Structure formats: structure tokens, C-alpha cells
Amino acid sequence: MSDIPSPSQGQASAPHLTLADVVPAVPRPLVDVVGLVAGIAWLAVVAAALGWEDVGDWPRTPTFAAAAGLVAATFIVLAIGSRWLGAASRWLDRAALWLIVLGLFFTLWQLASAKLGWLPLPFFPPPQALLEVYLDDFPRLGESILASVKLQLWGYSIGAVAGFLTGVSIGWSQRAAYWVHPVLRFIGPLPAGAWLPIAFFAFPSSWSAGIFLIALATGFPVTVLTWSGILSVNPAYYDVARTLGARSRFLVLKVAIPAALPHVFVGLFMALGTSFSVLVVAELLGVKAGLGFYMQAAQGWGDYANLYAALLVLALLCSGAVSLLFAARDRFLSWQKDLVTW
Amino acid sequence: MVTATIQTPEAPRVAGASLDIEDVSHGFELDGTVLEVLDDVSLHVAPGEFVALLGPSGCGKSTLLRLIAGLEPPTRGTLSEAGQPITGPHPSRVVVFQDPTLFPWRTVRRNVAVGPEAQGTLKQSQQRIDEALALVGLTKFAKAYPHQLSGGMAQRVALARALVNDPDVLILDEPLGKLDSLTRITMQAELVSLWRREGFTAILVTHDVEEALFLANRVIVFSDRPARVKADIPVDLPYPRHRGDPRLAELRRQVLGLLGLDADW
Numbered sequence A: 001m002s003d004i005p006s007p008s009q010g011q012a013s014a015p016h017l018t019l020a021d022v023v024p025a026v027p028r029p030l031v032d033v034v035g036l037v038a039g040i041a042w043l044a045v046v047a048a049a050l051g052w053e054d055v056g057d058w059p060r061t062p063t064f065a066a067a068a069g070l071v072a073a074t075f076i077v078l079a080i081g082s083r084w085l086g087a088a089s090r091w092l093d094r095a096a097l098w099l100i101v102l103g104l105f106f107t108l109w110q111l112a113s114a115k116l117g118w119l120p121l122p123f124f125p126p127p128q129a130l131l132e133v134y135l136d137d138f139p140r141l142g143e144s145i146l147a148s149v150k151l152q153l154w155g156y157s158i159g160a161v162a163g164f165l166t167g168v169s170i171g172w173s174q175r176a177a178y179w180v181h182p183v184l185r186f187i188g189p190l191p192a193g194a195w196l197p198i199a200f201f202a203f204p205s206s207w208s209a210g211i212f213l214i215a216l217a218t219g220f221p222v223t224v225l226t227w228s229g230i231l232s233v234n235p236a237y238y239d240v241a242r243t244l245g246a247r248s249r250f251l252v253l254k255v256a257i258p259a260a261l262p263h264v265f266v267g268l269f270m271a272l273g274t275s276f277s278v279l280v281v282a283e284l285l286g287v288k289a290g291l292g293f294y295m296q297a298a299q300g301w302g303d304y305a306n307l308y309a310a311l312l313v314l315a316l317l318c319s320g321a322v323s324l325l326f327a328a329r330d331r332f333l334s335w336q337k338d339l340v341t342w
Numbered sequence B: 001m002v003t004a005t006i007q008t009p010e011a012p013r014v015a016g017a018s019l020d021i022e023d024v025s026h027g028f029e030l031d032g033t034v035l036e037v038l039d040d041v042s043l044h045v046a047p048g049e050f051v052a053l054l055g056p057s058g059c060g061k062s063t064l065l066r067l068i069a070g071l072e073p074p075t076r077g078t079l080s081e082a083g084q085p086i087t088g089p090h091p092s093r094v095v096v097f098q099d100p101t102l103f104p105w106r107t108v109r110r111n112v113a114v115g116p117e118a119q120g121t122l123k124q125s126q127q128r129i130d131e132a133l134a135l136v137g138l139t140k141f142a143k144a145y146p147h148q149l150s151g152g153m154a155q156r157v158a159l160a161r162a163l164v165n166d167p168d169v170l171i172l173d174e175p176l177g178k179l180d181s182l183t184r185i186t187m188q189a190e191l192v193s194l195w196r197r198e199g200f201t202a203i204l205v206t207h208d209v210e211e212a213l214f215l216a217n218r219v220i221v222f223s224d225r226p227a228r229v230k231a232d233i234p235v236d237l238p239y240p241r242h243r244g245d246p247r248l249a250e251l252r253r254q255v256l257g258l259l260g261l262d263a264d265w
Helices: A009-016 A033-051 A061-080 A086-115 A127-136 A138-172 A174-187 A192-202 A206-231 A235-243 A248-285 A291-301 A304-332 B061-069 B108-112 B114-119 B126-135 B151-163 B181-198 B209-215 B246-258
Strands: B019-030 B033-045 B050-054 B076-081 B093-096 B169-173 B201-205 B218-222 B229-234
Touching: A033 A061, A033 A086, A061 A086, A061 A127, A086 A127, A127 A138, A127 A304, A138 A174, A138 A206, A138 A248, A138 A291, A138 A304, A174 A206, A192 A206, A192 A248, A206 A248, A235 A248, A235 B093, A235 B114, A248 A291, A248 A304, A248 B114, A291 A304, B019 B061, B033 B061, B033 B229, B050 B061, B050 B209, B061 B093, B061 B169, B061 B201, B093 B151, B108 B114, B108 B126, B108 B151, B114 B151, B126 B151, B151 B181, B181 B209, B201 B209, B209 B246, B218 B246, B229 B246
Parallel strands: B050 B201, B050 B218, B093 B169, B169 B201
Antiparallel strands: B019 B033, B019 B076, B218 B229
């Protein structure tokens, strides 16, 4: 019956429009001026690094200047070639203001630490000292990164799976809720760090103790959010599915769980934050590997550049993990309206 | 169904099943007291008949539909479909609710496919799913998500999701209640032609007297809660019906009178 008049058919195509389809294209200017300024700001970084004598012994100063020079050259080429270089130039155009600020920041940092000695050493090393760590201490740092990522992945995965399964069980079954709920209320709000002293002697290795602590910190928010997600499923969904012939297996796997997924995601997101803090605390206090351990050792030896270098990597890893989680959500929950972008 | 049979408008897909509602009473427990919503309701629906249930708001019509769907057992009395007692939900009796209640995480096509998927017949039903989408004119929107649809389109998807199961009884719980009046008029005509073409038995709850008279073979008027059958009015007009038919106006006055609204008209 395709000849049925459908007065409302035109409405569905609208959500696919993006801003770029609506706003008329403005012809690009010959030279991206702001991008050029960013290039010049990074030339200032080079000038600061090469124009004065270092107040300390930093063998990587020329390398740092060369790297900053390469960045500056890239920006200048992209700014001048903005008509022909497409996506990369558009990126420069968008990021230019931030890149200018970063260039100024590196210039000031360079001058204040390595050249004029305004910042007390060794607590605030210059950027070339960090570069030196990345280039010359890479094997040890890389090993620490790997150890942290492994510990975090195991702990978080175990905690997330256990939390999800627990949440689904107590959301679906009254009997499971009867037994699990009191335990959850009693143990859940306890910060995972409080288990630290017990965990390190109760587990055979500091590594397995670390996994336990991270899993615990992950499990609680995932359980609670999954549970509330299952409970808040619109009961009409079950009526619809049942009249269409669905049995309880279908109701759990294909109605309750997909409907609860937006809540589960919030739980996973919250759990990611708490699990990071547990990871770092566990590595600072007991686990003999990983970035936390690396930072602890660096502080002990007074290698402050190593400390900052590791902190920077940690920040990138945590932010990257959150980005990954959001990418997964965009993939699996694309049916939701009005998603927050990360 | 291994191969899909080609249907012609003259040969309905299903024969439709009879429905027998015998002395059904039903109540809900509310704060320790029992709230009676259905009082000794008996109703017999012939195979392929289109019956509309009219009554004051909150009188228990929708509860009766839930009992027919098998979503709840009645407190007293029996319900049966084609002579078989109704003990639970079954895809031969599908409900279209007032809200389309589509699963927002599924595309239009996968929403229509829920019935076959739940019954384990997804593989054999691919063609039937496409036919159901075409039947409601939404082939082009197969890949859209529910939040991209208008209210009328969403309700059409709900209709396709019901029809894909080739139900013997289609239970319609105010399916057009939330649509704007133009979409509503269009969908009433669609509903009549679907019913005539597919041949199912239809039970419709509505608040709209004109809608009931335009669509149904019989209009059952219920009393205030607890609902009892107050009148059983045959609508002796051929299809397709004309909205301006003087006989419809006459019946309308009669039905409104039964609902206690004659003074206002």
C-alpha cells in the first residue's frame, strides 16, 4: 500500500543536515594570518632557546630548538598554503589561537628557567630537560607506561564486567537484589584506597592487589548505574515485546540491557575517573612498576624533569582513555539524541 | 512460511479469529482496597469483525484490552481466542498502543523485525518485514532511528511492527489518540484499508465517537467505572465510508446520548 498519502514524510531528512550544509562557504583568504602569527610565536621559542646561554647543563637544548623550529616551519607552510593544503590548514586555522598561546608559554618557560634562572632549580626544569627524559630515558619510561596501562586495563575491565553483570542481576531479579543490595550499600561507598593496607598483604603480589583495588573502584559505580538503568526501563517496552512473542531471555538481552546502556555508560565514565586515582595511589604506595612508581622514584632521586615527563604522559593517557570511552559510546549509542561531545 | 505468498486485495492474508469474553470482571488492589474496573463484561467478536470500544475516560476499556492481549489474567471470567483460552501474550494477538513505544536503539526496520526475532523466525521473515514496511509507506525510512520520525510516522512503524506477525486479532489502544487531526484522518483511512486487505479481527479503544463510527462494524458503549456494556450498536454502512454520511451523524447523536452528552448537542 505504498500509495497511502504520507503527509509527514519530509520531516525525517532534517536531522542529517550539519551546520556546514547551511552556512554558505566563504572563499578562503590567500594567507591564514592568525596561523602565520602562530608560526612566528614558535619562532620566538627557537630564538629564546638559542639566543642566550643556559644557566645549567642541558645537552638537549639544540634538539629542543630544532623541534620548535620544525613546528614553526610547519605552521608557516600551512598558513601560506592554506588555499591548497585542505584539512591540515583548516586544523591550523581552528587551533591557531591556542598555538600562539602555547608558543608564548614555551618562550616564557624557556626564558624563566633555562636562561634567566627565575624559577628555582631543580624543582622547575626547562622544557629541554623533559625532552631529554623522553629521548634518553625512554626504555624505562616506556616500561612504566606499559605496566600502568596493563594494570589499568585488567582492573577496569574486570571491574566493569563484574559491575555490569551485578547491576543487571539485581535490576532483574528480586532475589539477587535481596542478597546483594545490603552488601553494596555497606561496602560500595568505602573508598577503594581504604583497602590498600589490607590488599597488599592479603594478595600474593602487589600487582594482583592493584588489580583488585582498581576493579573494586570501577565495580561500584558501574553496578549502581547499571542497576538504576535496568530499573528505569519503560515498562511499556516489556509489554510490547511480550505481545510480540518475547520470552524473558529476549526481554533481558534485547530490551532491558540496550535500554539501560546510556546509564551504563555514565557508570563507566564515573568509574574511569575513580579507577585512575586508585591506579596512581596503588603505584605510588605499593605496586613496584608503572608511572606512579616511576614518579615516586623520580621524586626520591630528585629527578624532577622525570616527574613532570611522567605526569604529562599520565595526563595524556587518562584523557585518551576518556576519549576512547566516548568514541565507543558514539559508536554504540548513536541512536541517542543530543549527545555531549568530548 | 517458507515462501511468501503473493497477496491480492481480494484475498485477505489471514481469516481473523473470533474472540469470546465471558463474564469478565477485573479489579486492582490499591492501598488495601480493591478498585473494580470491569464488571461482568461479556462480548463476542466474530472473525474479521472491527469492533470499537467507547466509554468515559478511565472506565477500564484499556484494561479490557490488556486482558485480551494476555498481559494480565482477569480476576473472574474467561477470555478465549478462536475457542482457545487466553493464558498469556501471543503474537497472534498484537497490540498497538497509544504511544508508538518503538525501541529507540533500533532502526525502523529492526523495530519492525522485533516480532520475528523474538519468535525465532527472523531468517524466513525478511521479505515479510519489507512488505510490512511498504504497507505503511515507510520503505525509504528503513534505516532511520525513531527520534528522526514524526508522531504519525512512528505510529505507522508501530502498525508495521504489529502487522508483520500476521496477527489474527489486532488490538488497538487509542493508536491515533496523540496525533494531530490531519494525520489522524489520514491514518483512519489507512487503518480501514489495511483491515479490509489483511482480514484480521480488530478491537479498537478510542475516545473519538466519529473515529469509532467511521472505522467499526460495531460500537460497544461502556458505562462509567466499573465498566459494563451499556449498548452494542451495529454500524450498518458499507466501506469505504463517507464522513458526511447522514446515517453517521444519526448514529453519532445516538452514541453521544448514551455517553450522557446529549444535552450539549
